Amino acid sequence: MGGWRNRTFQAVFDALDRTGANARLARRTRGLGVILTLHHVRPFSGESFAPNRLLEVEPDFLDATLTRARELGFDFVTLDEAVRRVKAGRSERPFLHLTFDDGYRDVRDFALPILERHGAPATLYIASAFADGEAELWWLSLEEAIRRADVLNLDLGPEERFVACQSTAEKYEAWGRIYWTLRAGPEERLRDEVRELALANGVDILGFARKLCMRWDELAEVARHPLIEIGAHTVTHPMLSKHSEAVARAEMADSRDAIARRLGTRPRHFAYPVGDPSAAGEREYELARELGFETAVTTRPGHLTAGHAQALHALPRVSLNGHFQNRAAVDALLSGAPFAMIDLAKRVLRRA
Known part of the structure; x- marks a missing residue:
């Protein structure tokens, strides 16, 4: 999803530039x-x-x-x-x-x-x-945990416990599923889940700060x-x-x-x-x-x-x-x- 969104935004930016719309619209926008x-x-x-x-x-x-x-x-x-x-x-x-x-x-x-x-x-x-x-930069801990792992074990919903992340494509897919699922819920759960993933994969959760x-x-x-x-x-x-x-x-x-x-x-x-x-x-x-x-x-x-x-x-x-x-x-x-x-x-x- 992120790749599609990025391509769409860049296409809009390119179109505005190619047509000269930025300069024409700027006075109003x-x-x-x-x-x-x-x-x-x-x-x-x-x-x-x-x-x-x-x-x-x-x-x-x-x-x-x-x-x-x-x-x-x-x-x-x-x-x-x-x-x-x-x-x-x-x-x-x-x-x-x-x-x-x-x-x-x-x-x-x-x-x-x-x-x-x-x-x-x-x-x-x-x-x-x-x-x-003394703070956890949880988004970096999650990135590093996914980078190090071939599979992650966490609760993303009914019957979903294991997330494959061996290839780069799988890692991006895992990031999108985990990040947005946890972002949508309570922050306490997000931080707890990421902390567990990080510790299970040898990530120093305070090291980033x-x-x-x-x-x-x-x-x-x-x-x-x-x-x-x-x-x-x-x-x-x-x-x-x-x-x-x-x-x-x-x-x-x-x-x-x-x-x-x-x-x-x-x-x-x-x-x-x-x-x-x-x-x-x-x-x-x-x-x-x-x-x-x-x-x-x-x-x-x-x-x-x-x-x-x-x-x-x-x-x-x-x-x-x-x-x-x-x-x-x-x-x-x-x-x-x-x-x-x-x-x-x-x-x-x-x-x-």
């Missing part, structure tokens, strides 16, 4: 500006089985994206300036702000030099337990950089909507307090982990407001408009996806055309 979502920035490992590749882009692609954005007339602004323009309801030129979720070390090593060359400000949203090295994420001393150095703002991203990276209000509030408040205590600056901005409708909704938006965050970002796709002045705790972002590292995709995403097409399709379906 582009908002005031855009917040980009990134996670990893690093050279690709070349692994044949890489189901999480959507979460990483290569350094040259980030550089090319910023170069292209400048060519298209975008200003690179801080999050505060983006909010100021949204509240004003106008921006002489479209603006762009970069965000990086989770606090990966490769953002410092590969992305920051690129940001410096372009003078592009960014917000790093930090999950505090990742910085402690310790290997990949910046620790507090590293974050303190990065936080001093004039282009960087540190935001909060919960303690353990849960899908907040799947938990009680007390748990959600504690995850949000405790990450804010840990960052303030360890870095000396209270974070003013927040990002919802996962950030789609299954992970964050009206309750979480209100919690972010109550906890004093000035903004909070989702992963719901879209550009910023004047209307978002009334929704500063539910801001959309546009993902730079590792599956679409080409100029056609960049032009489409920065034009806003794909999101207008999706909105139109939704309206048509509602009327049908």
Whole structure:
């Protein structure tokens, strides 16, 4: 399914580029500006089985994206300036702000030099337990368990206990079945099942945070950089909507307090982990407001408009996806055309 979706999206991006529709539509479909979502920035490992590749882009692609954005007339602004323009309801030129979720070390090593060359400000949203090295990055544990195994034993429903994953094709099929089945249910079950699979296949479940994420001393150095703002991203990276209000509030408040205590600056901005409708909704938006965050970002796709002045705790972002590292995709995403097409399709379906 993922391959089909990726091919469809790329075909749309190519068609918009080939017909010149991006440029023609941008005046109507582009908002005031855009917040980009990134996670990893690093050279690709070349692994044949890489189901999480959507979460990483290569350094040259980030550089090319910023170069292209400048060519298209975008200003690179801080999050505060983006909010100021949204509240004003106008921006002489479209603006762009970069965000990086989770606090990966490769953002410092590969992305920051690129940001410096372009003078592009960014917000790093930090999950505090990742910085402690005491959190499970379950999506990476699941990937590694599938990579190591020829067959997995877990409960995916009636009479389904064993999932073959010997070939690369089988591993991708296993990933799709396991990931989406567990994502649809309670997060406690998801984490328990992945933990069992990881331990059964010799995966160090805490090793990913310790290997990949910046620790507090590293974050303190990065936080001093004039282009960087540190935001909060919960303690353990849960899908907040799947938990009680007390748990959600504690995850949000405790990450804010840990960052303030360890870095000396209270974070003013927040990002919802996962950030789609299954992970964050009206309750979480209100919690972010109550906890004093000035903004909070989702992963719901879209550009910023004047209307978002009334929704500063539910801001959309546009993902730079590792599956679409080409100029056609960049032009489409920065034009806003794909999101207008999706909105139109939704309206048509509602009327049908």
